[in-house]
């Protein structure tokens with residue numbers, strides 16, 4: 001995984017704001033004015049004190065009270081407006097980022113989803129993106145507000161004496177930049193570690209959910225629980241270190257703010273004794289110093305979450321920038337008819353962790369129209385991989401896959417996939433009705449077409465026997481259906497799709513011989529004008545193949 005510095009992640013995330021820049025500027029402006037009003041509510045108190053003490057240079061009490069009333073009301077309104085704008089920007093951007101992430105996933109799938117790191121992917125899509133809200137709503141404008149208000153206050157204090165202004169500036173820099181930078185540096189590895197562990201925990205939980213039956217059957221509960229506990233323990237350890245960093249940061253920030261007030265008092269008193277400044281200045285500068293740390297101390301506190309936010313930002317940016325294993329062809333041929341051929345194929349899987357799995361060396365085969373081909377071979381020899389290469393889920397390292405003599409890399413990927421019905425070893429069922437699940441293959445199919453496809457796949461009678469028939473809703477994970485029923489729905493999809501090429505990967509592995517014979521008969525009837533490739537270990541299924549290709 002590419003690792004960026006905090007500044008690089010921020011630059012990447014800020015780059016996405018461009019369309020909402022004007023709203024962000026408005027939010028910053030309201031934030032600055034609101035925070036300065038909050039500071040001046042205390043500073044006006046100091047002016048009032050100087051007036052009550054009868055010192056020169058004070059303001060009239062009526063003016064002070066009027067300003068106090070105006071500032072108090074406006075402060076509230078501006079704070080609300082600033083927060084509302086920031087959240088509007090944040091949620092608009094989150095929606096945009098989600099669009100971008102799903103567009104990236106569409107490009108990266110199916111190879112990316114073939115990998116093992118699904119839990120991590122889910123935590124990027126859900127919690128990591130969610131965390132960016134903190135960056136957009138509570139990070140960018142606070143940084144801008146802290147810089148602008150600190151400069152304003154340094155100038156305001158500096159008007160009494162430049163040295164006092166400089167002193168204030170130095171303390172603002174320490175609280176607003178020094179402490180967060182040191183804190184961020186100390187916590188950045190921890191923030192990254194926390195996000196990584198969180199992704200790992202997601203993967204482990206998903207694994208256990210999907211493998212619940214195996215866990216129960218082989219009594220692996222203790223071991224799996226230990227595995228989850230391992231993740232939660234290390235998450236807790238990282239979290240408690242993050243929390244103790246946060247506590248130290250708060251203590252140090254408060255101490256520095258008190259030191260700033262004391263220093264301002266000491267230095268301004270010295271200048272007063274020298275006769276350089278009035279007693280007014282001593283009072284007002286000290287109160288202004290103590291009352292103006294709101295924006296910079298917010299920055300200081302922000303560094304605690306910033307490490308995690310930036311780690312999340314890094315993971316989201318990595319996903320957005322990830323190059324797909326295969327780029328879709330959009331300017332190629334629109335059709336993929338004719339003989340399908342694998343010509344001297346070489347292929348090796350490469351995992352993100354650097355490991356590889358060599359599958360093909362100089363493999364060749366040919367598949368002609370109007371025929372059913374059976375593909376045989378021992379487990380793991382690459383039968384499914386051959387189908388995936390023909391679907392162009394992966395690109396070959398050497399040799400070529402051709403359709404009617406055209407290289408698969410020169411055929412529009414969308415047209416290619418529209419040309420093929422691909423039934424995988426596992427049929428995914430959506431939480432929808434059975435009819436809609438079959439209609440995934442052809443959205444505008446009529447009920448008659450759906451029934452016809454279901455009959456060919458030997459699932460019609462079963463569906464009709466359900467109280468709600470084709471309108472039956474499938475529960476989550478489709479667990480309410482048996483493996484064979486799921487498989488037959490997958491096959492019904494392929495019949496409904498009605499393509500010139502059909503790839504079936506172990507289509508009958510869970511199906512009884514009666515239903516198998518109905519499906520095989522349907523395939524036999526359908527084979528005219530089609531190329532059907534059948535991967536199976538079952539002799540009875542292989543019996544309908546016109547040609548059997550043995551893979552070694």
Ligand SMILES: Nc1ncnc2c1ncn2[C@@H]1O[C@H](COP(=O)(O)OP(=O)(O)OP(=O)(O)O)[C@@H](O)[C@H]1O
Nearest residue numbers: 114115349357359378379380381382383384385386
């Ligand atoms: N996404 C992947 N990343 C890395 N290796 C993979 C991936 N998919 C499959 N493999 C490996 O490639 C080899 C070929 O896998 P493939 O699924 O094509 O075999 P198969 O002949 O269809 O096996 P089976 O008959 O058991 O279904 C196997 O060793 C498998 O572990």
